[in-house]
Amino acid sequence: MPRVNLTRHLKRFFPAVSEVEEVEGATVREVIAALNVKHPGIALYIVDETERLRRHVNVFVGDAPICDRETQSDRVPPDKDVWILQALSGG
């Protein structure tokens, strides 16, 4: 079961979320969907309603940023962690 490391910034909106969550999923999209079952509403913080990854959010599988920001079809091998992070931006 993939381990999902979530930025602590999401805890502000979802106090029950842990910094490391374990959810089923063979692709990043499935992982986000599984997270949304556990924490209803969290998916819309990560992707928009067209299912594109939000512009200032980054997702990594292992050390590599995902390639498919449109549909998050990137595979998640069982031995790799997923990281959902706030991209560097702001002011």
Place this chain on the structure above:
Amino acid sequence: MSNRLLLATKKGTLIVDRKDGRWTPRSIAHAGMAVSYAARDPRDGKLWACMDNAHWGPALMRSRDDGASWEDASRIVYPKGARYIEQLIPSPEAMEDAGKPITYKPAALMKVWALGFAGNDQPGVIHAGTLPGGLFTTQDGGETWSLNLPLWNHESRGGDLFAGEATSKNQWGGTPAAMAYGEFVPGIHSVVVDPRDSSHIYVAVSCAGVVETRDGGKTWAPCNRGMLNDYLPNKEAEWGHDPHFVTLCPAHPERLWQQNHSGIFTSENGAGNWKRVSQTEQGVHFGFPIAADDKDAKTAWTVPLRSDQERMALDEGLFVARTVDGGESWQTFRKGLPQAHCHDVVYRHALDASGDQVCFGSTTGNLYLSEDRGESWSCLGNNFPPIHSVRFA
């Protein structure tokens, strides 16, 4: 007299209370998060804040206890299949693309730019103007929101793009205000509900113009007659206008005011036609906000800026312009406002009037209040975050 101000800022929501004649800000709510607009629903007293969170997406917050606590309201989302005709950010490359086949983009909410509360004849009804140009309405006080399809599918936007290809020419241009979101899309920033009949609504779109419904959103028609475009070859085109803010006089709803990219306009007949009432010699022409008097149809206030190209305070000083004769003439007031080294810009939602009180906030975090109808001003604070909206609450 109002005893509370509600500010949307780049770093959160601020409430400023008047107690014993003294205005005092509370600790900031939603600290660190940009808020595009905040207002009080006059029907039930709830406060609303439109979160403009760059990372996690736009969202609505609601307070049922005068701002002591805030809760998530349901999120506004565009329905599956909602599309718009893609427009490129103006550039030499984009000009080369002119004439190429049109392309479409799936719509996702970028920003809630304005809220419009219906009257007591429609309890629970609130409208939200958004980027990329959709108007959403809730019938149940914000639990669920739906996209107004007749406006989204209007022939001026290419027709029903859910059904397939565009069937008409898109007349809605993008707004530069959208470019921060990486797109060049239209935005609805003014939602004006007729206090006599909540089914009669005006929305103002950058860049398209003012559009009106008289049947609760089932049909929409442009109402831009008399408007002038200084930046298009055809100055009197039906579409392509850039209203910066539109409002009306609650006691005389036939009187509308519009601060437009091309000057100040007013209408005495419910937007049947508009007349430009700028006074360029006095510098009363370009700007973003405009506020109408509650009772007097002929009185309005604006905070002018130096030209559309520069968008700065005029002569490095700040002044407020007021008309009391329907825009025939303007008086300018500077007492209490900085007149040197001043670079404040006042955004479209950052000026409000209530009775004798007028208040505005600036992008440089200054907040000014007048309690004598704009003639003299006092500063309520110089160190606020950049202020996006100011509303008496």
